[in-house]
Amino acid sequence: MMSESIQPLGVEDLELCTELFIHVFHTEPWNEHWTKETAGKKLNDLFNTPGFTGYGMFDRGELIGFLAGYTEQRYDGKQFYLVEFCVKPERQRKGYGSKLLSYLERKLREQNVGHVYLLTMRDSFTEIFYKKKNYRVSGRIVLMAKNLNQL
DSSP states (O other): OOOEEEEEOOGGGHHHHHHHHHHHHTSTTTOOOOOHHHHHHHHHHHHTSTTEEEEEEEETTEEEEEEEEEEEEETTEEEEEEEEEEEOGGGTTTTHHHHHHHHHHHHHHHTTEEEEEEOOOTTSHHHHHHHHTTOOOOSSOOOOOOOTTOO
């Protein structure tokens, strides 16, 4: 049985979130090499973005997952960009992420946010997770990239 609680995140939670972020993204399928410095800077920037919203899931005081992003005004209403979402690997596929995402969506509806956008890894369990939650690949948006180190 789950004994977790979901709480709003603030800058006082940055260190806990940074540690969890590094732990999660060092594992499959990402295998990313974040340091405390780079992950801390990334999350500090996010937490200080105007319109920031973040929630952490705690189990007996331990941070087991969090999501964070920001709301932006558009001509047709407000939209939310989900920038980071992670759950401890040993807690994944047990309903924690689903509960955290549902909580976020409920809070965003209360704020009259009309859309949620996010980026995720193609052909991975994360894409499958979001599709099960009725997210879809947008036909109007394409991710474009340019490697400035290979000019």
